[in-house]
Amino acid sequence: MGEGVKAMLARPIQLADEVAKQCGAARCFRAECGELKARADKLAALLRQAARADLYDRPAARIMAGAQQALLKASSLAARCASGHPRLRRLFTLSPAAGFPRTIALLDTALEDVAWLLRISSPRSGGGGGGGGGGDDDGDGDDGDLRGLPNIAQNEPILFLIWDHVARLHTGGLAARADSAANLASLARDSQHFAKLIIEEDGVPPLLRLLKEGTDDGQEAAARALGLLGCDDESIEKLVQAGVCSVFAAALKDPPMRVQAAVADAIGTLAGRSATCQELFAQNNAVRYLVGHLASGTIQEHSRYSVGSSSSKNSAAAPQHMTSLHSVVLAKTLSMRHGGDRGTSSSTDEPPRVSNEQDTKRNQMQSVVQSAMAAKTKTNGSLVPPFRPQLGTSGSSGRGAVREVEDPETKARLKAMAARALWKLARGHLGVCKSITDSRALLCFAVLLEKGDGGMGTSVQYFSAMAIMEISRVAEHSLALRQSAFKPSSPAAKAVVDQLLHIVSKGDYDDLLLPCITALGCLARTFTASENRVIAPLVELLDEREPPVIKEAVLALTKFACNENHLHVNHCKAIVDSGGARHLVQLVYLGDEVQIEALILLCFIALHVPESEELAQAGVLAVLLWASKQAHMIQDMRVDALLPDAKGRLELFQSRASR
Structure with a gap:
């Protein structure tokens, strides 16, 4: 409890003692004054108890103001009973039928409100404010239930519902905190007004603390709620000041994957609404962790990246003209790898492969990815170190074993949310686009455009197409980015262009077609004079579409x-x-x-x-x-x-x- 709350309590306590003293000296209406005194004594006791508690500041201000007004009215009434001639007061100045009942009702309301404030500000069921109690997940007691609403909730009940949930985030057990975070997320989703109220009522700090310390359910709910709170520039500014960007970036490093997916989704939402968030996420290495999640299971990492034979399922759908172009790139790459790289590829770091996969013909996309990775294995005559932390298996080292036990739907959702976040982060931001293209994310997007998410329904193809489109838009106005990421000899750029052309050539009017057309247009200055396969598919789209x-x-x-x-x-x-x-x-x-x-x-x-x-x-x-x-x-x-x-x-x- 801060000094401000202590100052708020001092005057009501003083008034309560004064009312009790005045009622004790009453010369008329002693029965009614006795009722006032009883309530004033009880209210004084509750206020002194509140002075020893760690109160939730936001509702405390309103409740103490209401209690003070009730005590002022009681003091005025008691003062009249304690002074002057009893009969004259009874006849000319007092109206017991209206005065006492109304004042007693106001004191009863103040008593209930202060009692409610003490309930929501106190730990329940042994849960403790830190969320680490042993019995806070039992579900017995009142920890998981709303602790009632105060009488002043009649005017704006949603505000007091928010107060109760925020208070449970401070004092409840782990299960109760997770439930309150989920309820706050639901309120923020329903209305921007509710989202602003949650921020104004100091709901952000306990949500951030829950994201750091809570259970899996609590962390996921907290991430989802924080992402929904950024509904406008003012709200996002308050989230940024609270440190949400650094907390989100840190949360991307550690499992579980469903929490990482919720965080990635929230990053995409905030980055899509604020350029400030884009910059802060980039400064906190969020791009590196997101690319790591995107690459996991898309391109395998050992001494270098390669695409397993499982990615050849959609080889029949790829354009046939890719074979000759990529075989030339692959042949050139293999000549670069002759000798030293042969030993690397046979090292014990390479994961075991099924025997029948060795006899399977590699599809076009696999050849492109292999050639791109092999081209990076030698730089100035020396091998690239085998460990590349910016593209780790799960965004951080040592997390591969945890990732393997996750269910396919969770993996697919994390990959989709990572693609969505990279799309939003890349929009109009040259630095983010440079970080994405310097990694192997372009290859990941090309692979995901080709094979999707395996039917999980996560829209990862659409997010990948939108990310490529935003990177292409930035590259259209940046010569340096075009030269580094989309130069004609780049296998990654060829892989992306091949997939864009494949979608445009099919011409199916779906979510992928428009961003792919836009991306090809933005890359117009990267194509050479001999690259004549791009124009015809675009011209065909002019005919009765x-x-x-x-x-x-x-x-x-x-x-x-x-x-x-x-x-x-x-x-x-x-x-x-x-x-x-x-x-x-x-x-x-x-x-x-x-x-x-x-x-x-x-x-x-x-x-x-x-x-x-x-x-x-x-x-x-x-x-x-x-x-x-x-x-x-x-x-x-x-x-x-x-x-x-x-x-x-x-x-x-x-x-x-x-x-």
Whole structure:
């Protein structure tokens, strides 16, 4: 109990003693004053008991204010009974029918409220405030039950429900604390107002303490509640000041996995709402631990990463053109590993393999991952150390045995939540994206895009696609990141692009299609002139598809054809050769939602390849002439800057061709 609470108690105790003294000296209405005195003595005893207890500050302030008001009224009434002529007071100044019953009711309310405050501020069933008592999980007694609501709960019952749960987080046993954390999480999920009340009523510190010290159920509930409390900037700022970022990052290191999954989910929620949280999680090494959880079971770690043969289940679905490209990369890698690396691969650190797996043909994704890892085994003639803590089996060393006993659903959920958290952390943050791509997370995302979560229903493919999209968006504006993570010779980049192309080529309108289209567009400047397999699948999406798909495809193709792309001429020719001109003409005429974007792409094509016969056959010049007369189109600043030059270039070259 702080000094502020002691100061709040001093005045009510003084008033209670004063009321008792005045009632003892009453000269009239002695029976009624006797009732007031009895209640004042009882209230004084409870207040002195409260002075010796460790009170919960937030409800104490309101309850002491109510008790003080009741005692002031009682003191005023008792003072009138203790002074003056009894008969005159009885006749002219006092109204016993209204005064005494109301004052007695106020004192009864104060007594009940103070008693409630003492109950919620006291340890129950031997549980203790530290949560380490021996009998606090028994369930007997009142430890697991709400301890009633005070009378002042009539105005705002939810507030006092929050008080009770927060108090149980301070004084209850382990099971009661876990239950209260789960209830607070439910309240925060139901309403942002409730979430703000929990923060205002000092609910964050005991939740953080429970996350550090509680049972598995309590830690999971505390992580879930803390993630839900960050509903706006003000709430997140208070969570940050309480140290939630460092506590979450530390919780990612230690099992159980279901707690780690809840923490990863909360990290994703907070990082998605606050750039400050992104930065703090990055500073506390959360990215490293999340990548470790993502890599576990996705790519195996011994002296280097490799993908087991079990990842070849979906090899039939992979594009066939991957084989030749990746075989070249693998052959080059194997030549680098000749000699010294052969001994490493046969060391005792490598896990045993089933005999029939040695005879199984490795699929395309496995070859890419192996080549990427083998390319890192030698740097300046020396082998990379076999231990890489930033990609440990479970985010920390020595946790592999614990991970093996977890059920598949928990493993899949942790992997999905790690992917979601990395997606949110990577959004617009160059440092996080650099940390992710410097690790082998890109390979993990590529593998997860290919084989998913084994039917666990965790949306890990969607989270992986969104993470790749956010990293690609940052790379679009960062030359250093493009050169380090998405250079054409990078096996990890090839693996990612292959999976993006596979999804875009299928063209199924699902959760994966739009982020994959966006990612390919953002990576437009990383493709070489000889990489001509990207344009055609995007052009095919322009033909009678869903409006969101058409719009994303047009935007992606524009990034290939724009002036900022130094290979814009090659890409424009590829768009025209794939039949893109006629699709764009139709979209400019008829595409309500994509008219402007389609016109801009058509202008870039007309600027860069005006001599193309396909443009003449598609009637592009007529479209540009028509568009120049449409007020709603030329009002767009981008169209106004491109359309005159594109129309002039097209008129010049097509008129020459006609002569």
